[in-house]
Amino acid sequence: MKSYLTVLSIAGSDSGGGAGIQADLKTMSALGCFGTTAITAVTVQNTLGVKGIHAIPVDIIRAQIEAVMDDLRPKAIKIGMVNRPEVAEMLGETLGRWENVPVVFDPVMVASSGDRLIEEKAVSMLRKHLLPLATLITPNLDEAGIITERSIRSCGEMVEAAQRTLELGAKNVLIKGGHLAGDVLYDVLLLANGEQEQFKSRRIDTKNTHGTGCTLSTAIACGLAKGFSIKTAVDRARDYLQKALEYGKDVKTGEGHGPLNHFFQPSKQIIQ
Template identity: 60%
Template sequence: MTKYKYVGVLTIAGSDSGGGAGIQADLKTFSALGCFGTSAITAITVQNTLGVTGIHSIPPDIVAGQIRAVMDDIQPAAIKIGMIHSPDLALAIAATLERYPDVPVVLDPVMVATSGDRLIESETISILKEKLFPLVSLVTPNLDEAAILADMPLHHLSDMQEAADRILQTGCNAVLVKGGHLAGKELFDVYKDQQHNAHIISSQHIATENTHGTGCTLSSAIAAYLARGEKLLTAIDKASHYIHTAIAAGQDVQTGKGHGPLNHFFAPEKLITHELE
C-alpha cells in the first residue's frame, strides 16, 4: 500500500488568547493553504483585539525541546519564527535551528503589536541580529520593526529601500520590509537579498480596522508556500495575494471591540500530501 505524508510547517511563536495573531493565526494560515501545522510555543500572552496586558514566558529549554520533538519526528519542510521576547530564548532557538540547516526559515521579528504594545526586550534585538538572522531565509519586519533594526525613521518608499540594505548587513539571506503602515491608497513592500535582487510588491489599501495578525499571517503564508516547494520570490508573491484577499474578506466583520482578525479561511485548500519514497 502506498504511504503519503502531509506537507508540514513549524511555527515558533507566542500564543494569542484572542485567536487573531501568533500561533493561532499561523496554524490557521497553514491549514488554509493545505499544510499540516505544528508549533513550538514561546510565550502565552493575555491578549484580545484591544491589546496585550500580560506575557508569560515559556522556559527556553522547553521551547528548544518542542522544536526538536517536531523536527526529528514530523520533519516539517519549512519554519516560521514569530515572537521571541528574551535573550536566552533567542540563543536557545538559534542553537537548536543550527541542527536543521537545510530547512528554510522565515523570521517575523515581532517587536510591536498592531495595538502599539511593545512585545520584545530591548537587549534581545542585538542577539536576534547576531545569532538568528544569519540562519534564516527571510526576515519580514514591518515599518516600526524595520526602523528599530535599521536605526532610522521610515516615511517613504526610499526609506524602506535603505532600511532593507541596512538590515541585510546583519547577514540574513533576504529581507522583506512591509509598508502596510504608510499613508496612501497604494501600499508597497520592499524585497532585497544578498544576491542584489530587488523587488517591490504593490497592493491597494483596504479601509478596515481588521488588521490584527497581518504580519504573523504573511510570514506564515510565505513559509507554507516554501514548504510546498515554491521559490522564495514566488512564495512571497503568492503569500501577499493571500493576505490581501484575507483582509478584504474580513474587512466588514466585527470580532471584539478593537483590531479584528483577518478571514484566513476565505478559500481553504485541502491538505496536500506527498507520496513517501
C-alpha cells in the same frame, strides 16, 4: 506511504485568536499544510491590546522544537515572537542542526495595538543569532526601524533599510510598508544576490488587521515548504493576505482590531 506537508511555527500564543500561533495554524490549514508549533510565550490579549505576557522556559521551547523536528520533519519553519535574548540564542544554536530547512523570521516586536512585545536587550541578540539563520526576514516599518536603528518614512528609506538589514547579516529581507500613508501599499523585497522587487497592493479600509504580519510570514513559509522560490512565495502569500483582509474587513470580532478571514477559500489538505 503518503505524508502531510508539515510546517513548524515557533511563536507566541494569542488568547484572542487573531495573531501568533493561532493565526499561523489557521494560515497553514487554509493553504494546505499541516501545522505544528513550539510556543515561546503565552500572551493575555484580545482585540483591544496585550494585557500580559507569560514566558515559556527556554528548555521547554527547545524541547518542543526538537520533538517536532525529529519526528514530523517540517519542510519549513516560521519564527515569530522571540522577546527574550536567551530564546534568540537558543534558536540560533538549536535550528543550526537543520540547515537545509528554510526559515522565515517575522521579528514580532510591536503588536497591532502599539504594545511593545520585546525586551530591549533582546534586539541585539536577534541581530546576532536570528538574522544569519533566517532564509527570509519580514519586518514591518517599526520593526525594521528597531533593527536598523533608523527612521523609515518612505519607499526609498525602505530600500535603504533593506540594504542595511543585509549588511547586518540577513540573507534576504522583505520590508512591509503597511504603516506608510496612502491608498497604495508597498513592500520591498531585497535578495542576497542584489535582486530587488517592489510589490504593491490596494489599501483595504478596515480595522480588522490583527495578525497580518503573522499571517503573511506563515504563508511565505508554506510557499517555501511547497518548493516555491522566495519571490514566488512572497507574491502568493501577499495575494492570500489581501484576500483574507478583503473577506474579513466588514466582520465585527471584538471592540478593537479584529482578525482576518483566514478561511475565505480554504485549500484541500496537500498529501504527498
